[in-house]
Structures are given as C-alpha cells and as structure tokens.
Amino acid sequence: VSRPTEDGLIARYFAPLAGPGGLGLADDAALLAPSPSHDLVLTVDGLVAGVHFFPGDPPGSIARKALGVNLSDLAAKGARPLGYLLTLALPSDWSEPWLAAFSAGLGEAAREAGCSLLGGDTVRASGALSLSITAIGEVPSCEMVRRTTAEPGDRICVTGTIGDAVLGLALLLEPDAAWAAPLSGDERATLVDRYHHPRARLALAPALRAYARAAMDVSDGLVGDAAKMMRASGVSAAIDLAAVPFSAAACRALAHDPLLRDRMVCGGDDYEILACIPPGDLPRFLHEARRAGIPVAVIGDVVAGSGAPTFSDETGLVTFAQGSFSHF
C-alpha cells in the first residue's frame, strides 16, 4: 500500500484544520497575536495508547479526548481557546483511514470550541501511538483564575457530575461486573461516553473569571485534586460527600453497590471544574452558571490549616485508601 509522505499527510489531513495563525501549515512556525490587553494561557497534555486510552478506541474519540483534556484546563483558568499544536507519534502500522477519522474528530472538537490548529509535528513512534497537545487560550490581562489562591471561608463548588468516567472505564475493562447488572444499555453508553469524551466547561469561563477566587479542573479524581488545590493554596477544606453530584446512571450503580462511591470520588477523567467562590459571590456565580447551562453543586468549604481536606458523609469522617489517581 502506498502511503503519503509526511508533507502529503499534513496537506491532506491537517492543513484543513489550520486557522489564520496556522498559516496553512505551510511555514515552520505559527503566528499568534492575542487580543489587546489579554494574557495568553498555555497548557500541555500527553496521551499514550494503553495508558490514557485504549489502542482500539475510535480515532475521533482519541482526538476529542486529547484536545478536550487541554480545553478543560483552559476553561478552569477562565480562558477562551485560541489554538493548539499537536505532536503525533504514529506506530509503523498507521493507516490512512485511522488518520482521516482522527483528523476529522480533532477538527470537529476544535470547531466546537472555537479554536484551530496552529502547528504540529508527525513522528514515527517507538512503541504505541502517543500524542501531545499544547493548547493556548486568552484571558483579559491579570484575570487568569489560579489554583493557588483559595481562602478560608470560600465555598467549594463542582460542575456536572463526578465519577461517571471512572465507571465508564470500569465497564470497558469489566463489562460483566456485578455492580453494572442493573444498568440499562443507555446508562452504560452514557458512562462510557463520559470516559471517552471529556466536555470542557468552556461556557463557565466568564463566570469563573468574574467570581472564582481559585479553580482547577478535576482530572485526577475529586479527592486528590481538591487536596492538591488546598495544598497549593496553603489552606484545607471540609467536603461533604453527600453533596457531591452523581449522575442518574451512577446513582443506579451506587444503589446496587455503595462501595463504588469511593472509586467515583477518587477516580480520574471527570474533567469537571472545582471552584472556590467567596460566599458573598456565590448567588451570582450560581446564577451565571445556570444561565450558561452548567449545573453546579456546593460541596464544602475552604478552612484554615495545612492538613489534608476532610471528607465526611452521614456516617462521619471518611478516609480513602488511594488518595489520587495518577496517569503517570
């Protein structure tokens, strides 16, 4: 089978994804001029087949996830996405249909987010396919939302629902698990979809800029990421597990096996946003989030102290065997 050269492959699959700053990928570099009085926000995430996704996952889903995990970081910082750069390491058995589906998924996800491809590099992998995306957004000057600035008294909020992705991953690994028995086909599909397709909460960015004292995205599990944000801010937190929002599908599984809850709050890949809001701003923040169509739950409070956050439910304090999920 004759396959295109690197230049041919770029022209066919990636040049169509380039925006004005990408210069049609005809140059060695991209050009980006942020809006006047704006700062750029930059983030990078690497994904490896067999570590962050399954080698046989639909190529469009892999692309959507790789971009989505980066867009989620931008959203948490209050940024609007501008563009991204891609490094793609292809194993020797790559195929054109794979690449066509990958680039189509990438283009679709980027269009939805309002950003475009700025540049990239395609290399030969040694081992499994891997990719790295650097995403760039902008915020009005000095308005980037940090994760290091939570203060005692702030209310802790989380978007959407927690734990769906880790259940979706578990379903892929073990479709016949006992806890999954009561789930309908639609419920299973919903959970697996949450694992495959992170939805970056970009619509929340303006409300975060206006009202959040600190924020980060939840990628490595709620429990571990909350601890990380508090540690980075030099504070602690009291979090009410009974207030953590779960989806209908997750609730049905949980009713069958209550022990799932700990996996759900410790597992990764939620790509929701954890935000610390000064109490006086909470009503306005919740109002803006509702207007943006993004569900938000208040799950606890930032407190003074340097200890790890405490988690409690109706039975009292809860501790977790595994603190945080790590992709590393």
Add this chain to the structure above:
Amino acid sequence: VSRPTEDGLIARYFAPLAGPGGLGLADDAALLAPSPSHDLVLTVDGLVAGVHFFPGDPPGSIARKALGVNLSDLAAKGARPLGYLLTLALPSDWSEPWLAAFSAGLGEAAREAGCSLLGGDTVRASGALSLSITAIGEVPSCEMVRRTTAEPGDRICVTGTIGDAVLGLALLLEPDAAWAAPLSGDERATLVDRYHHPRARLALAPALRAYARAAMDVSDGLVGDAAKMMRASGVSAAIDLAAVPFSAAACRALAHDPLLRDRMVCGGDDYEILACIPPGDLPRFLHEARRAGIPVAVIGDVVAGSGAPTFSDETGLVTFAQGSFSHF
C-alpha cells in the same frame, strides 16, 4: 528503589526551570503576556528514542537537542525565545540520575537562549522514551520571516557549515567507515557534537527580520529544504554546490571520499538557516551577520518557475537519488 511521585518529580526537577510565566508549575496552566506590539511565534517538535536520538545518548544532550531544534525554528522566523512547554513520556525503567541530568541540560540550554519552562506533562511511555517541546517566541508585529515569500532575484544564503551532523551520525553508526580514516579524534568529536547539539542561530534573528525576504531552518537536509522553501514560495532556484560551506573536518573526509558530498547536502540535522535576501540588501545582511558572529555563505539565486531547484558544480548539473531526509 523508592521513586518520587509525578508531583515530587515536578517539584524537584522541573519547577526550578520555570520562569515567571510558569508560575512555579504550581498551577494547571502557564501565563504569557507578549511584549506590546509583538506577535507570538510557535513551533513544536517531537523526538523519539531510536528515531531522533540514541536511547543511550547523554540525557543532557537529548534535552539540548529537543529544545535546540525548536529554537532553530524560532531563529529562522526572526523570533526571540520566551518559553517552552515539555511533554516527557518516560519508559518504566527511568531513573532519577537520568532525569536529573536531563533537566540540568534543559535548564542550561534554556538559560543560554534566554527562555524558561512554562509548563509540562510527564506521562508513562508505552515503548521508548519520547518527548515533545512547544517553543514560543516573539517578533515585533508583522515581522515574522516566512518561508513562503521568496522572490526571483533573491540571493540564497546559508549559515555555518552543512553536512557535519549527518557525518557525525554516520560516525556513531559506523566508526570504522573508510571515509573516516583520515579524521583526527578532535575532528570526529566535532562532527558528533554537531549531531548531538544543534546550535540555534538566535543571534541572526534581528538581521533576518531586517533583511530576509524568506527564511527557514535546515533540518531535513539542504537539498530537500531548499526545494521545500521554493515550492512553498511558488518559485525555483539555482544553487551552486561548490559554494556550499563545509567544515574543515568535513572537507578532510570529503577529500578522501568525494561521494560523501551528496550525503552531506541531502542529510538532516544541520540546524543552520537558509535565507533569501534581496540583492540590494545582501551587503547589509552579510555585515549584520558578521557582527553577530555568524558565518554566512551565498550559495545561489531564486529564479522564476515552478520546477525543482537545480544544483550544479564544476561538472555541471547534479541530481540526487534521495531528495530529502525524513525523520518520519
């Protein structure tokens, strides 16, 4: 052996490399505010052990090469480096001494170039070690030097010497090759060093901005890259191989085996700059290059037409079996 967590590893080896915009790597994202009236220039390159470097290469050399190939792109565009983001995929047998040497080499190379780490991601590799660096520089607005804008009549210039890196690589693969017999130990070391340690021509950036109509860095071989720039500009070129600059070490090898010349002008990893200069600006460009301490040779002319560039030497026209080196 107990090894640090990802967070511990970041704190120990990478946080010290972060500049102000990297926020001590304590946040999920970096912040970058380009100078007023400047555009950002972005480039990304992936490197894979066994493809772009030898797995046993000194870790500091791998780091220097990964940053250097990106800085070379920025230099060719007339940009001043600001910062970079790193994705590092480590195989399961990574060691702390390796990482310490890698981060030390990276920090040193970045300091020399005046830029700092903005962010990164460390992931588990499936297969060999690989890394990807996104580098970001700035140019005064609208002054980025393109590779798509060469015009008939422009003089074609190249910096430094061509072919050293491909000979250095050949020496590593085949130290006893006949052509290498006349080389001294110092000459061998010089050639291998050119393969390991690209030196980005950052000092030439102001002269390129001022006088170059088009420029790119020579990473995939002079012959192939010249063809690429002419094709991208919709022009052709006439290049005099007798004018292509070779180092003293390369000349000694070439005297022993004249057939090496074709490998030298087709091979990769030069990381020199190919620039098209309007004839009226050539004296000033050469003067500025000399002031910057960078040797420049005039090797040909841009001509009208859509054919591939022609290469000639004292014997007449020369054709090459292999057009361009590809890392892919």
